[in-house]
Amino acid sequence: MERLPTPERPDASAPESAFTATATINEQGIVTGWSEGARRLLGYAASEVVGRPAVGLLADDIGETIRRPPAGRERCSGTVALRHREGHRLELRVLAHRRMSHGGITEWRVVSAVAAKRYAPRGEPLKEWTFSQSPDILAIFDTDLRLVAANAAMEHALSLAEAEMRGLHLPEIAPDAVSYEANRRMRLALQTGEQQYVQAYICPTGVSPERGWPASLAPLKDADGRVRAVCLTAHSRPEGHLAQRMLLSDAGTRIGTTVDVARTAQELADAGVPRLADFTAVDLLDLPQQGDEPASAPPAGPVILHRTAMRSVPESSPESSVAVGERVTYPALSPPAECLAAGHPARYETADSAIARWADQDPSAGWILEHGTHSLMIVPMRAHGITLGVVLFGRHRHRDPFEPDDLLLAEELTATAAVSIHDARQYTPERTSTITLQHSLLPHAQPHQAALEIASRYLPTGTTAGVGGDWFDVIPLSGARVGLVVGDVVGHGIRASATMGRLRTAVRTLADIDLPPDELLTHLDDLVNHLSADEGNTGPSAETAAGIGTTCLYAVYDPVSRRCALARAGHPTPAAVTPNGTVYFLDVPAGPPLGLGGLPFEMSEIELPEGSILALYTDGLLEGRDHDIDEALDRMFAALSSPAPTLDTVCDRILTPLLSHSPDDDIALLIARTRALHADQVATWDLASDPAIVAQARKHATDQLTAWGLDDAVFVTELTVSELVTNAIRYGQPPIQLRLIHENNTLICEVFDSSSTSPHLRRARTFDEGGRGLLLVAQLSEHWGTRHAITGKTIWAEQSLSAI
Missing domain, CATH: 3.30.565.10 (Histidine kinase-like ATPase, C-terminal domain)
Known part of the structure; x- marks a missing residue:
């Protein structure tokens, strides 16, 4: 029934303002709260009701199942017949929410709207149809902020009929902090006549906030401009587009940052969990021999892949029994094998016969049922017509199953990773050759000398730009002195590595004739200009091959005088650490990069106490997408100032934070501790x-x-x-x-x-x-x-x- 009761009032012909009757009842059925509205409705004072069984207010026997709602229910609604204090019967529409009281006790809050005002006729049929059939949530609240009308989208979103909500405030319909905020902003809309917005999501009881709806609140004015009501409008599924676009945008910057296949696969798995799925596994086909392309489709029969990446919520208990790096075999008729063969993704529920058949055939698929997975997506990974593997997405914590929009999102994520993995596989042979050349040109062992204790590191970039031309060297000189050099060739790939080798040889040759640092860089600058002329200087590639724009730092330390002479050509400023741990930058004039000309190179000379530390590095150590330069400098200074048993420990402290991701550029690091000849x-x-x-x-x-x-x-x-x-x-x-x-x-x-x-x-x-x-x-x-x-x-x- 939808008939609203007529409460007691002195004059039945006088208009009655709406009010809400509210009561709270604990899990044992005892009334714990009684509002003034409830007294007006049923005639009982609070002292007559609170502490007594609520069934004493019922006019009919409603049965044990209604008296005790099922466990786990967060909301109940319906028509209840109650007995007025004077003996007559009232039939009420009530809405009850389970909540936690201030004392930490679970109770039910029961509300009923009384004498609610009806919304005026909505006029022309077109306007009526627009209101009732709009896919957006629409609701109208009167000047008392009580709901007087709700469209079908509102009813569907909250799983409540308009009659069940009519006359109630929004916090009484959907008890939530956001509803209270929306209620406050509706009052502002009434007072100011201006539209208001709720940034957070309004959601019904039991629905996670990420699946709620952002709302706008518009005042409704009459012909004279007076505000007569407020219209609430909300989009029913923002995550169907906005949230997915945000996930794709974020994944686009995180997937494919390196040329490492395993890292790219892990980036895909990390992108999927927890925002899309609770479990993600990336299984790739075997990498073919160098120069061969993978097959366009996997062979018929059981498919053998390798578990390349995996992510789970929580990470400490991954669902699958197959660990990363292990082989996984999918039977011929299993969903992963069928999706690979067809080249199309698919969604499954665990009740599907295909999943049950797979679990029976493959013991390794038992995780699907054991961990409560209720929804599964399987997406083949393909790029440029080549099948690379398959990706599994599972849900067991998300309440909702995967929907078609989720499958489209999973396809886009997988396609992004597939292109990067395909390119990485194509790039691997060239990258291997470049790294081999680079390492062959770098010093393999530190030369014998007594002036400095040395530790060094070289960390190649993992990006698709390719290995660069960073290098370092330690050169024994006459008079027990030692030369230190760190350089960075412009460009990447084999040509940059070859140019690095030429320049490193030139530096050694010039150092062998005992040139001071500024003169050595001058001769090196001339050499780069000559190389550029020999290359023809016809474009950027020629300049890269010649080394134009290369930066270099050259230092000479004398253990007898304990003085160090330095000059640099556009290279980052070296750092020094005093024996007591104070870190500072050395004042070395910058000078132009090699091959540009126009300015001379200047040398500075400082005295270093015995036991001082010099840190020479390339700019890849400081520059990166995930941090700014100041953050990198702070990290380097902290590593240099902390006591360490060896210089290798210092190197590791500086570079370890960079190992969680591949650096955007090569990094050469040279750490030296000074000794003295007494x-x-x-x-x-x-x-x-x-x-x-x-x-x-x-x-x-x-x-x-x-x-x-x-x-x-x-x-x-x-x-x-x-x-x-x-x-x-x-x-x-x-x-x-x-x-x-x-x-x-x-x-x-x-x-x-x-x-x-x-x-x-x-x-x-x-x-x-x-x-x-x-x-x-x-x-x-x-x-x-x-x-x-x-x-x-x-x-x-x-x-x-x-x-x-």
């Missing part, structure tokens, strides 16, 4: 420019070697000292200085003079009186050479003590 390892003497001083120089050297316990090296050292000092006196200019450096198994003899002329080897003719001394030094020494300074030069000779 006074007991270095001896220096100032010499007069007089031939008679040569004998004294030999004696100085002999005495020092004896003090160092290197008596076996005296003969060769005397000959070397005699020749170098004599040449400095004869051909050089004062002041003249002799220095001996004892470094592990190496003895270095150096003679400095202020002349810029360099000696060179020549073959002495039969009757020549000179020209044999320097040749003798070259024969007796391991290495020898000339090192120029701003004023003057140093002639040095190095002999190995291990062979003595």
Whole structure:
């Protein structure tokens, strides 16, 4: 029945304002709350009802099933016959919601609208049809914010008839915080005459918020502009389009970020859970031999695939018994095999005969029933006409089964991943060749030297751009010094790697002649310009091949003076760490990238305490899509400042956060801790420019070697000292200085003079009186050479003590 009761009132002919009768009843059927509206309706005061069984208010026996609603029900509605205090019978439409009281006790809140105003006739049939048949939710509330009309979409969305809702406030129809907010905004619409919006989703009891409906609230005005009602409008299924578009947009930035097949498959699985499914598995066919294409369709019969990725909610208990990396075999008539053969996706319910048949044939499919999966989607993965595998989506926590829109969304997600996986498989041979070339050109072992403790890392990019041309090198120099270089060639692929190899060789060659950092970069810049001219400089590819735009940092550390000279060509600023853990950037002028020209390179020189750390790196360490540069710098500074047992630990701390995803660019990292050669390892003497001083120089050297316990090296050292000092006196200019450096198994003899002329080897003719001394030094020494300074030069000779 839909007849509303007539409550007690003094004058039945006077208009009656609407009100709501409300009562609360606990799970045991005892009345725990009684409103003033309930008193007006039935005549009982609260003291007469609260604490008593609610069945005492009934006019008829409604049976035990109605007295105790089924467990799990969140809402009940219907017509109930009640007994007025004066004895007459009232038939009421009631709506009851299960809720938790403030004391934490479950109870029912029962509401009934009394003397609700009817909505005025809606006028022309077209307007009537528009209201009743609109696919959007429409409801009209009067100036008391009570519902007076609701269309079929509203009734369907809330599973309540208009008669059951008429006269109630929205929070009484759908008890929820959002309903209270909508109620507040409806009052604003009445007061201001302006449209209001509810950003959060309105949803009925028992429906998850993500499946609710955003609402707009429009004031309805009469011909005089007075607000007479409020219209609530809501779209019935926003997630059918907006939420799916958001998921696809988000997945487009997350799927296919690398050329790693397994990572791309995992990105697909992660995109599907939990926003679309509760379980996702990606199974791929075997990768064919290099140069072969996969078959356009899988062979008939059982299909063998490999579980490449999987994601579940929760992750700690994946549904499938097949782990990532294991083989999975689908029987010939199983849904995955049929979808692969047909090339079309499909939706299944667990009650379908196909699922039951599959579970009987394949023990590994038992997870479908064991974990309560009620809905399943199977989507074949295809790209460019090639079948790559199949993706399974399952639901057991989502209440709703998959719908056709969900299947379309799963297809789009799978297609996005399929293209990336296909391209990655095509790219793998070239990538393998490039990485092989890159690693062959990088140093395989650190050279023997005592000036620096070294640790390094190279992390290639995982993107489809290909491996770049980042490199690093450690170069032993004369006088126990060490050169450090880090560079970044523009471009990616084999050509960039080949260019890197050419530039690394050039740097080693220029470093071998002991050029200071700024001069070395100047010569390297000229080399890049020459390479560009040789390539023809006809376009971007030629510039990339020549290395134009390459950045480079070159540093030279001297363990005797503990000074470090640096220059950079457009490269990121190096960082330094003091022995007490303070991290700071070194002040090194930037300079232009190589091959651009126009500006000179400047060198800066700093003194580093023993135990200081230098960090040289390429820009791939700082630049990335998932973080800004400041965040990367903070992470690097934190890793550098934290105490670590080894430099390898420091490298790992810096790079480990990047291993969760493939970097957007190659990363070269070089970490060095400074050592020092102390006074007991270095001896220096100032010499007069007089031939008679040569004998004294030999004696100085002999005495020092004896003090160092290197008596076996005296003969060769005397000959070397005699020749170098004599040449400095004869051909050089004062002041003249002799220095001996004892470094592990190496003895270095150096003679400095202020002349810029360099000696060179020549073959002495039969009757020549000179020209044999320097040749003798070259024969007796391991290495020898000339090192120029701003004023003057140093002639040095190095002999190995291990062979003595």
